Amino acid sequence: xxxxxxxxxxxxxxxxxxxxxxxxxxAMALCGLAGAYLVYGTPLPLLNxxxxxxxxxxxxxxxxxxxxxxxxxxxxxxxxxSRSLFKAAExxxxxxxxxxxxxxxxxxxxFGAICGSSLATAATMGQVALPExxxxxYAGGLATACLAAGGTLGILIPPSVVLVIxxxxxxxxxxxxxxxxxxxxxxxxxxYVIVISIVVRLRPDSAGRMEPAPMSERLRxxxxxxxxxxxxxxxxxxxxxxxxxxxxxxxxxxxxxxxAAWFGGGLNMKTLREAVFGTAxxxxxxxMIVLGAGLYNTFLALSQLPQExxxxxxxxxxxxxxxxxxxxxxxLLLGCVMDSLSMILLxxxxxxxxxxxxxxxxxxxxxxxxxxxxVLIVVEVGLITPPVGMNLFVxxxxxxxxxxxxxxxxxxxxxxxxxxxxxxxxxFPAITLLALRLTS
Numbered sequence: 001x002x003x004x005x006x007x008x009x010x011x012x013x014x015x016x017x018x019x020x021x022x023x024x025x026x027a028m029a030l031c032g033l034a035g036a037y038l039v040y041g042t043p044l045p046l047l048n049x050x051x052x053x054x055x056x057x058x059x060x061x062x063x064x065x066x067x068x069x070x071x072x073x074x075x076x077x078x079x080x081x082s083r084s085l086f087k088a089a090e091x092x093x094x095x096x097x098x099x100x101x102x103x104x105x106x107x108x109x110x111f112g113a114i115c116g117s118s119l120a121t122a123a124t125m126g127q128v129a130l131p132e133x134x135x136x137x138y139a140g141g142l143a144t145a146c147l148a149a150g151g152t153l154g155i156l157i158p159p160s161v162v163l164v165i166x167x168x169x170x171x172x173x174x175x176x177x178x179x180x181x182x183x184x185x186x187x188x189x190x191x192y193v194i195v196i197s198i199v200v201r202l203r204p205d206s207a208g209r210m211e212p213a214p215m216s217e218r219l220r221x222x223x224x225x226x227x228x229x230x231x232x233x234x235x236x237x238x239x240x241x242x243x244x245x246x247x248x249x250x251x252x253x254x255x256x257x258x259x260a261a262w263f264g265g266g267l268n269m270k271t272l273r274e275a276v277f278g279t280a281x282x283x284x285x286x287x288m289i290v291l292g293a294g295l296y297n298t299f300l301a302l303s304q305l306p307q308e309x310x311x312x313x314x315x316x317x318x319x320x321x322x323x324x325x326x327x328x329x330x331x332l333l334l335g336c337v338m339d340s341l342s343m344i345l346l347x348x349x350x351x352x353x354x355x356x357x358x359x360x361x362x363x364x365x366x367x368x369x370x371x372x373x374x375v376l377i378v379v380e381v382g383l384i385t386p387p388v389g390m391n392l393f394v395x396x397x398x399x400x401x402x403x404x405x406x407x408x409x410x411x412x413x414x415x416x417x418x419x420x421x422x423x424x425x426x427x428f429p430a431i432t433l434l435a436l437r438l439t440s
Contacts, residue, residue: 003039007303010035014296014346015337024342025285025292032295039302049298057294058287061247062174065164066116067283068250072159072257073115074275076228077124079261084224085110086128091221095212098200100136101146102193104129108150109189110225112157113232114257116164117282118340118383122151122391126398137208140402142199145384145410148391149192149417152380155340157185158236159250162340162379165290166372169348172365174246175239180369180436184377184425191417199413227260240439286341293345300349310353320358324371324426327351328378335382339390343379351375362429369436370429374422381418384411 001009010031017027037046057063076082089103089110096102108125115121126147133143155162158178167174200207213221235253238244244252261267267275300306313323334343355371356364383391386408396407425432 003303004305004308006035006038007300007305010296010299018338023288024339025288025290028289028292028296028342028346032292032297032299035299036295036302039299050295053294053298054291057291060168062164062168063287063290065159065174065247065250066161066286067279068247068254069116069159069161069164070120070282071275071279072250072254073117073120073124074278075254075257075261075267076111076114077120078266078271078275079227079257079264080266081114081225081228081257081260081264082107082111082124083128084221085228086125086132088218088221088225090132090210091213091218094136094210097209098196098207100129100133100210101138101142101196101200101207104133104146105150105153105189105192105196108147109153109157109185110228112154112185113159114228114235114253115154116159116161118152118154118380119390119394121154122148122394123398125150126395130395130399136210139203139206139406139410140399141406141410142196142206144392144395144399144402144407145414146192146196148384148389148395148407148411149195149414150189151391151395152383152418153185153188155383156181156188156376156380158182159246159253160376161286162344162376163372164246165341165344166348166375169345170352170368170372172368172372176365176436177369177372178236178246179240179439180373180432181376182435184373184421184432187421187425187431188377188380188418191421192414195413195417227256231256231260289341289345293342296346297349306350306353309350310357313354314357320360321426323354323358324360324374327354328374328422328426331375331378332381332385335379335385335389336387338382340379340383343382344375348375360429362433366429366433366436370432373432374426377418377422377425381415381422384418385415386411 014027014031018024036049040046086103086107089106090100093099093102104125108121111125112121129147130143158181163177163181164174167177231253234256235249239246239249258267356367360367383389392407396402396404
């Protein structure tokens with residue numbers, strides 16, 4: 001068996017391990033180590049590789065962004081920032097038809113701007129918004145679906161942990177990727193609001209109505225969101241203006257949200273320990289996946305499969321747009337069985353060389369950034385795609401009494417909105433690159 005055939009057979013083996021519930025990081029590490037052993041034929045280079053990859057992976061300075069953004073999200077939840085965002089949005093649009101659900105989506109977008117995790121956004125906003133949606137008379141399926149979909153904004157609207165990992169894998173500028181994600185993130189939130197508006201008109205009994213809040217109450221609710229605005233402007237503005245690097249920006253954001261949580265009364269020694277422990281557990285899980293992917297991707301590089309596959313696809317003479325479409329469809333299918341970070345780490349070393357070898361009428365940097373945003377979007381769709389949409393399980397676990405089937409049905413219009421948005425951004429790269437070009 002040739003090395004390329006060996007690498008090709010490793011994919012079904014990897015999926016089989018995942019199917020029998022072996023942790024994805026461990027599954028990739030096992031396939032990578034076993035494959036490298038078969039390529040080398042001796043264990044000595046393998047042991048040296050294990051030592052080298054472990055050190056070089058975690059000595060990467062940019063990876064320190066991950067625990068800092070996760071800690072930032074922990075502090076934001078302790079500081080009650082999620083509640084203040086939701087209450088402000090509810091005060092302004094809650095009296096509209098479907099307004100409370102729209103407020104939940106808006107609050108998710110705001111919370112996503114200070115939290116780099118989709119699951120954290122979904123879990124935090126679910127605890128805040130679900131009781132209000134129930135009190136307002138919203139159907140269980142609509143309530144859980146809008147929160148699961150809104151939670152995906154946590155990885156699309158900067159800062160985003162997944163974008164950081166993509167930037168490291170493809171050696172792209174993190175700040176430019178963050179900037180390019182803004183317009184797609186806003187379009188996602190607008191698309192979800194449109195979906196809610198359509199659903200509540202087609203099924204009027206699925207949503208209740210609220211009385212309009214007085215203007216004074218609206219202004220007070222809006223004023224309470226000032227910590228979010230200040231932190232977001234400090235972090236994102238500081239990164240884009242060159243005052244500090246993304247890693248320094250993440251540290252500033254974590255410090256700022258920590259202060260907000262302390263002044264808000266949510267941060268004490270007990271909750272600080274819990275926040276640090278929660279961050280450590282999440283970071284350890286992510287880093288294990290990163291290490292496993294590093295070992296597996298090193299084996300793929302040894303086999304020359306990514307390079308040969310890229311040359312084969314280019315040699316077929318297929319339209320670049322057809323190749324891109326096939327890759328995006330593969331991501332959508334993988335999203336039904338895998339989590340977002342695992343998909344990125346597993347597939348980017350294979351698909352990225354293919355895309356960079358095709359001509360889309362863009363510069364290499366623009367192609368890399370545009371492709372990264374498209375991948376982020378379809379990975380985000382995977383978070384709400386049955387049967388293994390992680391956000392669906394997070395929200396449904398909070399919504400006791402709502403059958404998972406109702407959540408599945410309720411989320412399908414939001415998935416359709418994501419697919420339409422993906423098609424638009426794929427067909428018109430200038431939309432994604434607009435913010436980047438305006439600031440260059």
